Amino acid sequence: MPHWLAMVRLLETFFRHRLLLLGPVVLVLVGAAGWVLVQPPTYQSSVRVWVERQTLVPDPNSNPYLTPAQEQAGVLTELISTKYFDAKIGHRSQLGAAISAASAHGSGGIRTRLMRLVGLAGPGGPLSQSQIDDQVFNTILASTIVVPTGPEIVQVTYTAGDPAMASQVAQAIVDQFVDETLTNQRVQADAGVAFYTSQVNQSQADQAVADKAVDDYLLANPSQRAVNAIPDARMLQLRRDDDAAHQRTQSVLDKLDSSRLNRIALDQTGTAGVRVLDKAETPTSPASSKKVILEAVGVGLVLAVLIVVVGVLALTWLDSTIRRPDEIETILDLRPVGSVPRVS
Amino acid sequence: MAAVSQDEQTNRPRPDAARPKPDARPKPDARPLRAKAPKPAPEDVRIPRQMLEVCRSASLLLGGPNIRRLGVTSALREEGRTSIALAMAVVQREDYGRRVALVDMDLENPALARRAGLEPWPGLAELTRREATMEEVLQPLSDGVLVVPSGVLAASAARTMTDIVKSDVLAELERHVDVVIADMPPLLGGGPGSAASRAFREILLVIRAGVTPVARIKEATDDLQVVPHVLLNDIHTSLPRWMRRLTGR
Numbered sequence: 025m026p027h028w029l030a031m032v033r034l035l036e037t038f039f040r041h042r043l044l045l046l047g048p049v050v051l052v053l054v055g056a057a058g059w060v061l062v063q064p065p066t067y068q069s070s071v072r073v074w075v076e077r078q079t080l081v082p083d084p085n086s087n088p089y090l091t092p093a094q095e096q097a098g099v100l101t102e103l104i105s106t107k108y109f110d111a112k113i114g115h116r117s118q119l120g121a122a123i124s125a126a127s128a129h130g131s132g133g134i135r136t137r138l139m140r141l142v143g144l145a146g147p148g149g150p151l152s153q154s155q156i157d158d159q160v161f162n163t164i165l166a167s168t169i170v171v172p173t174g175p176e177i178v179q180v181t182y183t184a185g186d187p188a189m190a191s192q193v194a195q196a197i198v199d200q201f202v203d204e205t206l207t208n209q210r211v212q213a214d215a216g217v218a219f220y221t222s223q224v225n226q227s228q229a230d231q232a233v234a235d236k237a238v239d240d241y242l243l244a245n246p247s248q249r250a251v252n253a254i255p256d257a258r259m260l261q262l263r264r265d266d267d268a269a270h271q272r273t274q275s276v277l278d279k280l281d282s283s284r285l286n287r288i289a290l291d292q293t294g295t296a297g298v299r300v301l302d303k304a305e306t307p308t309s310p311a312s313s314k315k316v317i318l319e320a321v322g323v324g325l326v327l328a329v330l331i332v333v334v335g336v337l338a339l340t341w342l343d344s345t346i347r348r349p350d351e352i353e354t355i356l357d358l359r360p361v362g363s364v365p366r367v368s
Numbered sequence: 369m370a371a372v373s374q375d376e377q378t379n380r381p382r383p384d385a386a387r388p389k390p391d392a393r394p395k396p397d398a399r400p401l402r403a404k405a406p407k408p409a410p411e412d413v414r415i416p417r418q419m420l421e422v423c424r425s426a427s428l429l430l431g432g433p434n435i436r437r438l439g440v441t442s443a444l445r446e447e448g449r450t451s452i453a454l455a456m457a458v459v460q461r462e463d464y465g466r467r468v469a470l471v472d473m474d475l476e477n478p479a480l481a482r483r484a485g486l487e488p489w490p491g492l493a494e495l496t497r498r499e500a501t502m503e504e505v506l507q508p509l510s511d512g513v514l515v516v517p518s519g520v521l522a523a524s525a526a527r528t529m530t531d532i533v534k535s536d537v538l539a540e541l542e543r544h545v546d547v548v549i550a551d552m553p554p555l556l557g558g559g560p561g562s563a564a565s566r567a568f569r570e571i572l573l574v575i576r577a578g579v580t581p582v583a584r585i586k587e588a589t590d591d592l593q594v595v596p597h598v599l600l601n602d603i604h605t606s607l608p609r610w611m612r613r614l615t616g617r
């Protein structure tokens with residue numbers, strides 16, 4: 025069957041069963057509108073953070089083609105998608121406590137009740153710490169937006185039903201991020217100090233051996249002790265080794281000092297490369313419902329199109345009758361001699 | 369046709385149409401006197417103009433004035449078989465001036481005589497049993513169009529149909545008229561449709577658009593010994609007018 029004939033057949037199916045097909049579409053759109061209407065108001069709180077490239081502890085994985093804001097926004101997004109990080113935010117803010125209190129005093133929202141009905145949610149009652157952490161993780165993951173708004177500014181926005189909670193969690197996310205960044209850098213700095221300390225020890229030991237070798241040679245060869253004595257080849261070699269040991273010791277000592285300095289600097293405020301510019305403030309008015317409406321319209325339209333397309337395809341596939349004269353030849357392989365139109 | 373009855377427009381039989389009950393049928397030997405002059409066509413015999421036009425074209429494709437014997441059948445009941453048979457008979461008469469015998473071979477559910485307002489007997493069954501003469505069974509519907517009702521069965525429909533096919537009655541009819549057009553029983557449904565089809569070399573298969581499943585049509589045509597010509601009945605589109613213009617349909 026040519027493509028255009030198949031298309032016409034699909035169109036005919038649609039118009040023949042238009043009430044059957046459009047009924048569910050109307051229901052879906054009405055449902056989406058109802059869903060928008062019953063949504064509670066939401067509040068958004070944002071924190072703006074200044075980020076710059078790490079200078080004290082250079083990151084070897086740093087991408088020079090990304091701005092610091094893009095890089096750190098990616099890091100923060102990755103952290104938010106971990107339960108470890110979100111659980112800490114839950115503890116730092118009142119989110120964990122609020123979820124725990126809600127589970128102890130209430131039976132959950134409509135969604136929880138529906139999920140409980142079909143066995144996708146556990147029974148009501150107080151939640152265990154692990155369950156609270158799970159809910160904190162899901163809530164933070166679904167309600168947090170991290171956007172680099174400039175080359176060195178990252179904006180973290182958290183949406184909640186309670187204005188105070190929105191600001192608390194937004195601030196907690198950034199505070200935890202700063203802590204994580206600092207902790208990470210401190211660990212790296214500590215590792216550097218420990219490494220260079222061991223290097224210094226080793227260098228000093230090597231230097232002591234070289235010194236002793238020179239002293240032993242001079243003791244064995246008094247002619248080499250004179251001030252204007254011409255050093256022999258062995259003496260020259262021993263002195264070169266001794267000088268090299270001294271230089272290496274000095275070099276690792278310098279690096280150890282630098283590492284110690286960095287480590288001490290990391291204990292000072294504002295040296296982590298992350299600085300909060302605008303702290304989270306408690307929002308005074310609900311967030312715009314434009315996003316909810318757009319989501320509802322989008323989901324509704326997608327569902328509606330899906331219903332129509334699947335319905336038309338199914339009804340066309342189920343229709344095994346002859347409807348057009350050309351189908352007599354194409355489907356039945358018989359010779360048509362005419363077609364009588366319906367007299368209305 | 370100037371006036372067309374509603375049922376004929378939609379090609380569907382009227383459920384409330386009066387029909388003689390089997391026990392109320394007169395005995396074959398109690399034959400009433402009938403006027404041989406054609407009766408005015410009852411409302412049920414009026415044929416829509418569009419159907420006549422399509423049957424006119426179909427007649428040409430089937431041989432026009434050369435058709436001698438044509439069986440009109442369908443896979444299932446209620447596909448517009450009787451209406452098409454009537455239309456084909458009218459076309460043969462009006463266009464070619466031929467004498468037409470319209471034979472009701474649907475022995476289990478004869479509708480032709482009832483729709484034409486004619487006596488249901490004597491008919492094909494009596495003619496096969498030699499209980500009636502050709503002149504007695506040929507009832508004029510209009511000028512040049514004669515109807516042979518199915519008559520009263522003395523045996524089962526399948527047995528009677530076998531007797532009809534084996535006997536020489538259709539050939540005998542051909543000698544009295546120019547063309548024989550038969551309203552055959554449907555091919556499926558356990559009736560004698562398949563047996564009746566053996567009596568025809570030209571078969572017009574009526575298919576009601578959007579009703580008869582393809583599988584049933586194929587099942588029906590598989591048993592035929594000749595390749596039937598197909599007339600699609602009651603075609604319609606659900607597309608709105610603007611889209612029909614757009615798609616050229």
